[in-house]
Structure formats: structure tokens, C-alpha cells
Amino acid sequence: MYVVFYHLRFEDLFSKTSRLNHFFHSGYTGVTLFFVLSGFILAYNYPVVTARVRFWISRFARIYPVYLLAFLIMLPSALQLLMQRHNPRLWMGVPESLFLLQAWDPKTSFMINGPAWTLSVEAFFYLVFPFILLPLTRMSRRMIALLLGIDLLIAFIPTLATDPAWRIGWTTVFLGALPLLRLGTFVVGILTGARYRSKGPAGRWVLWTGMAMTLLLLVQDPPLYLSSVRDMLLSLSFGAMVYGLANVSWVGLTHPLARLLGEISYGVYILQIPVSWVMRKTGEVLLHRNLSNIAPLYIAVLLVISYLSYRFFETPARMWIRRML
Numbered sequence: 001m002y003v004v005f006y007h008l009r010f011e012d013l014f015s016k017t018s019r020l021n022h023f024f025h026s027g028y029t030g031v032t033l034f035f036v037l038s039g040f041i042l043a044y045n046y047p048v049v050t051a052r053v054r055f056w057i058s059r060f061a062r063i064y065p066v067y068l069l070a071f072l073i074m075l076p077s078a079l080q081l082l083m084q085r086h087n088p089r090l091w092m093g094v095p096e097s098l099f100l101l102q103a104w105d106p107k108t109s110f111m112i113n114g115p116a117w118t119l120s121v122e123a124f125f126y127l128v129f130p131f132i133l134l135p136l137t138r139m140s141r142r143m144i145a146l147l148l149g150i151d152l153l154i155a156f157i158p159t160l161a162t163d164p165a166w167r168i169g170w171t172t173v174f175l176g177a178l179p180l181l182r183l184g185t186f187v188v189g190i191l192t193g194a195r196y197r198s199k200g201p202a203g204r205w206v207l208w209t210g211m212a213m214t215l216l217l218l219v220q221d222p223p224l225y226l227s228s229v230r231d232m233l234l235s236l237s238f239g240a241m242v243y244g245l246a247n248v249s250w251v252g253l254t255h256p257l258a259r260l261l262g263e264i265s266y267g268v269y270i271l272q273i274p275v276s277w278v279m280r281k282t283g284e285v286l287l288h289r290n291l292s293n294i295a296p297l298y299i300a301v302l303l304v305i306s307y308l309s310y311r312f313f314e315t316p317a318r319m320w321i322r323r324m325l
Contacts, residue, residue: 001268001299002027002030002033003027003028003030003031003115003269003272004027004268004269004272004299004302005024005027006024006025006026006027006028006030007027007115007272007273008295008298009024010024010027011023011024011025019219020219021221022218022219022220022221023218023219025221026217026218026219026220029218029230029231029234031118032185032231032234032235032238033234033238033242034118034269035118035121035122035125035182035185035186035189035235036185036186036188036189036192036235036238036239036242037189037238037242038122038125038186038189039125039185039186039187039188039189039190039191039192039193040189040190040192040193040196040239040242040243040246041189041193042129042133042189042190042193043133043137043189043190043191043192043193043194043197044193044194044196044197044246046129046133047137047194047197048133048134049129049130049133052130055126055129055130056126056127057321057322057325058322059126060126060321061317061318061319061321061322061325062318063119063122063123063266064100064321065313065314065317065318065321066266066267066270066271066309066313066314066317067100067116067119067270068098069271069274069309069313070113070116070270070271070273070274071097071098071112071113071116073113073274073277073278074112074113074273074274074277075094075112077277078093078094078111078112079094082094089107090107090108090111092105092107092108093105093107093108093111093112094111094112096108096111097111097112097113097116097120100119100120100123101120102116102117102120102177103117103118103120103121103124103177103178103179104120104178104179106173106176106177106178109176109177110177113270113273113274114273115269115270115272115273116270117177118177118269119270120177120179121177121179121182124179124183125179125183125186128183129190132187132190133190133194136187136190136191136194137190137191137194137198144191147187148184148188148236151184151187151232152229152232152233154174154181154184155174155228155229155231155232156228156229157170157174157228158170158171158174158225158226158228159225159226159229161225167224167225168224168225170225171224171225171227171228174227174228174231175227175228175231184232184235185231185232185235188235188236188238188239189235189239189242191239192239192240192242192243195243196243196246201243201244201246201247202243202244204244206240206243206244207240207241207243207244207245207248208244209240210237210238210239210240210241210242210243210244211241211244213233213236213237213240214234214237214238214241217230217233217234217237218234260307263310264303264306264307264309264310265306266310266314267305267306267307267309267310267314268302268303268306271302271305271306271309272302275292275298275301275302275305276292276298277292279291279292279297279298279301280292280293
């Protein structure tokens with residue numbers, strides 16, 4: 001929902017200098033949390049991956065059905081746009097998106113269904129996870145610190161450019177979709193998940209420190225060229241926050257409604273643009289107005305559609321794929 005609020009431009013409800021403006025404008029960093037959480041969950045569930053093909057099938061069955069649904073909903077709009085632009089190069093975005101490869105191509109990363117680039121990155125993470133899990137979990141503390149230090153230094157690269165145009169260009173690359181530049185965030189999740197599995201929960205101070213650092217970073221409005229540094233620091237604070245939350249039993253997190261919202265959260269994320277597009281087209285045809293601009297209505301419809309998708313499409317499709325393969 002944080003990413004949804006970002007796409008709805010909730011920051012415009014507050015003054016440019018407001019901390020709330022900065023908080024909602026930072027909504028794109030929700031994908032960083034997504035990558036950290038993914039690494040944490042996988043490392044927690046898999047101390048070792050002995051059956052790689054089975055692991056990959058399980059991951060494919062989890063993410064691809066509703067991903068394909070969103071792709072097919074947005075395909076007519078994308079094809080219409082492609083025919084208007086007359087750029088043969090952009091047509092590669094269609095097969096790239098279909099096969100979860102669009103994040104490797106800067107020209108087509110955000111085509112078809114914009115937020116879907118993160119699933120292209122996730123597909124790469126799933127591919128390499130069985131190979132990097134054991135080396136990472138067997139690293140010494142010194143090696144882990146060195147690895148994280150290198151990742152942080154890489155995040156500083158955009159700050160080294162003296163030409164403003166180069167700064168913007170490098171920042172765009174580092175905050176873009178390229179999977180290799182996002183791997184460090186996933187590694188943070190793996191390291192924290194593996195430690196939780198082997199060492200158990202830490203003191204509650206880890207949770208409070210992670211939450212405080214996260215909030216402090218999210219209400220900042222750094223210069224563009226420092227955004228990649230903030231994103232790297234956020235991966236560490238998100239890691240601490242997830243580590244701490246894994247051991248709490250707050251009613252708000254264990255309530256059946258919270259669990260259901262967790263189950264449908266993937267649908268909320270991947271269907272947000274298709275639902276907006278359908279609501280806009282439907283409203284224009286029937287009522288001559290854009291219904292997706294009515295934020296409360298849009299969010300309500302998105303939640304309902306995500307639930308229906310989870311209940312009647314995602315889950316049956318996942319079970320069918322696993323049974324067949």
C-alpha cells in the first residue's frame with residue numbers, strides 16, 4: 001500500500017517541506033523492503049536448497065499466474081502505444097515482459113505493467129538463491145562487514161560525478177531496475193533470515209532501532225544523487241525491522257484480517273496499475289470521468305479485486321502448476 005500511495009501521489013496532499021510529503025514521496029522504497037523481506041523469508045524457510053528445480057517451480061507457481069494476468073490486462077494498452085511510437089526496438093518489451101526479463105533492458109523495464117519490473121528482479125534472485133545461500137551463511141562476520149561495506153561504497157558512485165547530467169544518469173541507473181544492482185538488498189535479507197534461523201530472535205532493541213532508523217530515513221528528502229545511498233541504508237534498517245518483527249505477537253499482526261491482507265498484498269502490488277487502467281476506461285465510457293482518480297474508491301476496488309484474485313485465481317493456479325510440474 002505504501003507503493004500504491006506513492007503512485008497516487010499522496011505527497012501532494014502536504015506542503016513540499018512537510019515531513020509527511022517526504023514520507024509519501026519515499027514510497028518507491030517499498031520495493032527495497034520487498035527485496036529484503038523476500039531474502040529473509042527464503043533464508044528462513046530454506047537452510048539449504050537440495051532440489052533446485054523443485055524450488056524454482058515453487059517460486060514460479062507463486063508469482064507467475066497473477067503476473068501473467070496483469071500482463072494480459074495491460075497488453076492492449078501497450079500495443080496501442082507501441083503502434084503510435086513506431087519504434088521497432090520497443091517491441092522487444094513485450095516478449096521480455098512475458099518471460100520476466102524486462103529489468104535487464106533499461107529501455108523496456110517499465111513497459112506493459114510498470115511495477116512488474118520488480119518481479120523480473122525477483123526472478124533473478126530466485127535463480128541465484130540456491131547457489132549463493134550456503135556461501136553467504138558460511139561467511140565470517142568480517143567478510144559480511146566487508147561485503148556490506150563494498151555494497152555501500154557502490155551506492156556512493158553517483159556522488160562522484162561532477163557533471164550534474166552524469167550524476168542524474170548514474171543515479172537513474174542505480175535506482176533503476178537492473179537486477180545486479182539490486183542484489184545487495186536481497187543479500188541483506190538472506191543474511192538476516194539465516195541469522196534468525198540459526199541464532200533465534202535478538203533483543204527488542206533491534207526492532208525499535210530498525211523502526212526508528214527506517215522512519216528517520218523515510219522522512220528525509222535527499223538530493224537525487226544521494227538517493228542510492230539512502231536506499232542502501234534503508235535495506236539495513238528494513239533488515240533490522242523485519243528481524244525484530246519476526247518474533248513479536250502483536251494482535252495487529254496476528255489477527256486473521258492482517259494475515260489475509262498479507263496474503264493478498266502481492267495482488268495489491270502487481271494489479272494496482274491494471275485496476276487503475278480498467279477503472280479509468282470504464283469510467284470514461286460509462287460516466288465520462290476517471291474513476292481511478294477517486295482514491296478511496298480505487299483503493300477499495302483494488303483490495304476487493306486482489307482478494308478475489310487470491311481466492312479464485314492465484315491459489316488454484318499455484319496448486320495446479322505444482323501438481324502438474
